[in-house]
Structures are given as C-alpha cells and as structure tokens.
Amino acid sequence: MNVKYKILDSGSNTLFKSLYDLDALIIFCNSAKPLIPTNKIFNDLKFDVEKQIKNHNFTGNEDKYLEIISGKKNKYIKIILIGCGDLKNKKSIEYHACCGVRKTISLGYSNIGIFTSLNIRKINNYQSFLSRGSLWGTYKYSFQKNDNICINFISTKNHLLLVKEGIIEGQTICKVADLSNSPGNIATPTKISQYVEKITSETNLDTTFLKKVDLEEKKCGGILSVADGSKHDPEIIIMKHLLSSKKTNPIVLIGKTVTFDSGGISLKPGKDMGWMKYDKCGGMSVLCIMEIISKLKLNIPIIGILGVAENMPGSNATRPGDIISTYNKKTIEVLNTDAEGRLILADALGIGSEFQPSCIIDIATLTGAVIMALGHSASAVLGNNNDLIHSLILSGNNVGEKLWELPILQDFVNDMKSDFADLSNLSKSGTAGTATAAAFLSEFIPKNIPWAHIDIAGTAWKNCKTNYQDAGATLFSVRLILEWLKNYSK
Numbered sequence: 001m002n003v004k005y006k007i008l009d010s011g012s013n014t015l016f017k018s019l020y021d022l023d024a025l026i027i028f029c030n031s032a033k034p035l036i037p038t039n040k041i042f043n044d045l046k047f048d049v050e051k052q053i054k055n056h057n058f059t060g061n062e063d064k065y066l067e068i069i070s071g072k073k074n075k076y077i078k079i080i081l082i083g084c085g086d087l088k089n090k091k092s093i094e095y096h097a098c099c100g101v102r103k104t105i106s107l108g109y110s111n112i113g114i115f116t117s118l119n120i121r122k123i124n125n126y127q128s129f130l131s132r133g134s135l136w137g138t139y140k141y142s143f144q145k146n147d148n149i150c151i152n153f154i155s156t157k158n159h160l161l162l163v164k165e166g167i168i169e170g171q172t173i174c175k176v177a178d179l180s181n182s183p184g185n186i187a188t189p190t191k192i193s194q195y196v197e198k199i200t201s202e203t204n205l206d207t208t209f210l211k212k213v214d215l216e217e218k219k220c221g222g223i224l225s226v227a228d229g230s231k232h233d234p235e236i237i238i239m240k241h242l243l244s245s246k247k248t249n250p251i252v253l254i255g256k257t258v259t260f261d262s263g264g265i266s267l268k269p270g271k272d273m274g275w276m277k278y279d280k281c282g283g284m285s286v287l288c289i290m291e292i293i294s295k296l297k298l299n300i301p302i303i304g305i306l307g308v309a310e311n312m313p314g315s316n317a318t319r320p321g322d323i324i325s326t327y328n329k330k331t332i333e334v335l336n337t338d339a340e341g342r343l344i345l346a347d348a349l350g351i352g353s354e355f356q357p358s359c360i361i362d363i364a365t366l367t368g369a370v371i372m373a374l375g376h377s378a379s380a381v382l383g384n385n386n387d388l389i390h391s392l393i394l395s396g397n398n399v400g401e402k403l404w405e406l407p408i409l410q411d412f413v414n415d416m417k418s419d420f421a422d423l424s425n426l427s428k429s430g431t432a433g434t435a436t437a438a439a440f441l442s443e444f445i446p447k448n449i450p451w452a453h454i455d456i457a458g459t460a461w462k463n464c465k466t467n468y469q470d471a472g473a474t475l476f477s478v479r480l481i482l483e484w485l486k487n488y489s490k
C-alpha cells in the first residue's frame with residue numbers, strides 16, 4: 001500500500017480548509033466522549049459532534065463506529081467516530097488508532113485526518129503511540145501497490161516531536177513487514193543482505209557482512225550446516241549503532257533469520273509448509289529495531305546481528321547424526337535438521353559475546369513447543385538474569401506484547417548433552433521443548449553476560465485477519481524492545 005502522511009498545524013487559521021478537503025476525519029471516542037482538542041476553533045465542531053452522538057445514542061464501546069457529517073452545504077466534514085471504550089494507557093491508544101484507520105480505509109476513504117491531541121489527562125506522551133498505530137493501520141501486504149492512502153496528523157507544535165517519532169517507527173515497521181511477509185523465492189538471503197546494504201547507506205549504521213568464505217574462516221559450523229542443502233549462501237550480518245560518546249558496553253540484539261525452513265533432511269509435513277517463510281521473523285524484528293534506532297539517533301550503543309540462511313534438503317544437506325563444530329569450538333551432534341535455529345544462534349551468540357556487551361537479547365521463532373505452552377497470546381522469555389528478564393516483561397506489558405518467563409533448569413542443560421559430542425540439538429527426553437532449546441543456547445553465553453532469549457514462534461504471525469491487522473507478520477518484539485531501550489535499558 002502506498003502510504004503518505006502530512007502534518008497539519010491544529011492552530012492554523014487555514015486548518016478548516018484542509019479538513020474540508022479530507023475524505024474523512026477520524027474522531028476517537030472515550031466511551032461516548034469525543035476526543036477533540038481543547039482549542040476554541042474546534043468549539044462548534046465539538047458541540048455538533050456531541051449533539052449527534054446523543055441523537056444516535058452512540059455509546060463509544062470498543063470496536064463500534066459511527067459515520068456522521070458536520071457542516072453545511074459545500075463546507076462539511078465527513079467524520080468517522082471510533083469507539084474506544086475506556087482508554088486506560090498508551091497501548092490502548094495505539095491499538096484503537098490502528099483499528100480506527102483500518103476501519104476507515106475499509107469504508108472506502110483514503111485521505112484521512114486524525115487529531116493527535118486527545119485531551120486525556122490520565123495518559124501522558126502518547127502521541128508517538130498514536131501515530132505509530134495509525135500507520136500500522138494502513139498496512140496491507142500486496143505485490144501490487146495500487147492503493148494511495150494519506151494520513152493527515154493534526155498536531156500541536158508541542159507534540160510534533162512525538163508524532164514524528166511515531167511516524168518513523170510506523171513507516172519502518174510497515175516497510176520491514178513487507179520483507180517479513182515475502183515468500184522464500186523473493187526474500188532470499190541475498191535480498192535481505194541488499195536491504196541491509198540500502199539502509200546502511202541511508203543511516204549511520206556501520207555494517208559488516210560475513211559471507212560464506214568468512215564464515216568458513218571463522219569456523220561457524222552451525223549456520224554453515226543449516227545452509228548446506230540450499231543454493232543460497234548463508235550470511236551473518238552485523239549492524240553497529242554506536243552514537244554514544246561514552247565508553248559504554250553495547251547492547252547486542254540477535255535475530256534468527258531463516259528465510260525458508262523446509263526442515264532439511266528431517267523434512268516437515270507438506271501441510272502448511274508455506275507458512276515457514278515466517279521463520280525469519282526474529283531477524284526481521286532485529287532489522288526493524290536497528291533501522292528505527294538509527295533513524296531516531298537513539299544515543300545508546302547497540303549491535304544487531306542477523307543469522308541469515310535457508311534450510312533445504314539438497315544433496316549436500318546436513319544429515320541427522322552429523323557432528324559439527326561451532327564458532328566457539330563446541331561440538332554438536334545434529335539429531336534433527338529441523339532444529340536448525342539453535343545451530344545458527346550458537347554461532348551468532350558466540351560472535352555477539354565478543355563485543356563485551358552489557359547484555360544480549362536473542363529473538364527467534366525457535367520452537368513449536370512454545371505454542372503448546374502459551375498459544376498465540378504470549379512469547380516465552382528465558383535467560384540468566386532476573387533484572388533483564390523482568391524489565392523486558394514490564395516493557396512488553398506497556399506496549400501490549402506479553403512475555404511469560406520459563407525456567408532454565410540444570411536438568412534441561414543435562415538433557416541436551418550428547419554421547420558423541422558436547423551437545424546435541426535435540427533433547428534426550430523430548431520434553432520441555434522451549435526450555436531445553438534455551439538451555440542449549442545458554443551453553444554459548446559466557447556466565448558474566450546478562451542474556452535473555454525470546455521465543456516468538458507463537459506470536460510472530462497471525463493466521464487470519466483481525467481488527468488490528470491482516471494475516472501475516474506481526475513484528476512482535478519491535479515495540480517491546482523499543483520501549484525497553486527508551487525506558488529500561490539503563
């Protein structure tokens with residue numbers, strides 16, 4: 001979808017001329033109260049809207065809407081009232097902004113106005129959430145970009161920075177969502193590398209591309225083994241955002257980026273295998289975060305690492321029973337080639353640990369077991385540092401991306417030991433799949449580095465359309481990590 005935006009000054013004397021040119025003006029309603037800026041130029045509009053709400057008996061309940069017209073003859077404004085129920089926090093504002101825009105577009109309107117000053121005294125600094133949600137509400141994956149949507153943000157000057165921050169975040173999320181939703185024949189490892197090259201040229205990111213020859217030289221046997229059956233070479237991409245003048249240890253973010261996961265020799269069932277284009281979603285989240293923080297010039301040193309590969313059953317593919325050696329020289333018996341994400345992360349975690357990070361967070365669609373445990377309502381978080389884990393959980397609650405902590409017990413670590421190598425990529429017991437996978441990863445983290453692993457296998461994708469988004473990639477963890485970086489990383 002071709003989405004544009006404009007920012008209109010809510011204090012301008014010519015504002016109403018711009019409003020008359022809109023296809024529709026969205027007005028959010030906190031229950032039956034229309035959220036119109038407390039500016040005297042809107043007094044007549046507010047009076048008319050309140051009168052029509054009463055006449056139509058509009059309650060403003062969640063997911064309800066009402067179309068009305070305010071004005072006379074050729075000077076009128078088409079208004080879509082969006083019911084929000086009781087707005088309690090910033091995440092509810094983002095949600096209803098998104099749903100409101102999606103509803104308005106579905107009604108056939110394309111040039112849409114939105115007030116960014118909602119006059120809600122109990123919620124502060126929500127404007128970036130509102131503009132980010134509004135732009136996500138425009139998103140629809142399509143090969144054909146025929147629709148032209150324009151969102152007009154009607155803002156006061158003192159809210160301008162927050163509105164622009166949300167616009168940057170929303171636009172980037174929509175752009176990376178296109179890459180996330182693209183199938184394996186389009187979003188190849190090479191295509192992802194080209195995308196990173198482009199954003200590197202446009203931002204202050206300092207990027208290193210470890211190609212196959214580099215990975216062989218560094219003895220990254222984990223990711224190399226995953227890609228052995230594919231015609232596409234693997235890469236580890238390292239993006240550095242190091243604006244801070246202080247000599248602070250960087251935060252390292254690592255994303256599993258399997259562009260298509262057939263399972264390799266341990267071939268997945270054919271039913272729903274097309275869904276496996278989603279196995280790159282952890283890496284897409286890290287890519288999106290790195291692009292956003294670079295554009296926002298967030299003054300925190302951050303390094304993003306993508307382990308990019310395709311898992312295919314070619315003639316050179318890794319066989320079950322093969323033994324490989326990883327970047328940090330640990331050996332792994334590969335009992336199942338469909339447990340490939342942990343092999344990629346083993347190398348990426350080893351490389352990430354060498355940057356002397358203040359902490360490491362990896363994000364991956366790692367285990368089907370997490371769906372059995374938590375469904376599609378929350379992601380699992382596991383790690384070695386309670387403060388890090390709890391701050392991530394808190395930031396997730398603030399933005400509506402829920403995390404639930406699972407333990408890494410010594411029994412789980414023992415369960416991943418191999419009779420023929422240091423570790424196997426499949427547990428002996430076949431139980432606690434999410435926790436044993438994290439226990440495996442913990443063997444590649446030095447004990448002195450705080451680390452958290454987020455398993456997004458159940459939350460990275462929507463299988464059907466909702467009021468909030470179409471079927472497809474959710475980019476779960478982008479909003480969560482941004483909130484954490486801005487508020488809790490210290």
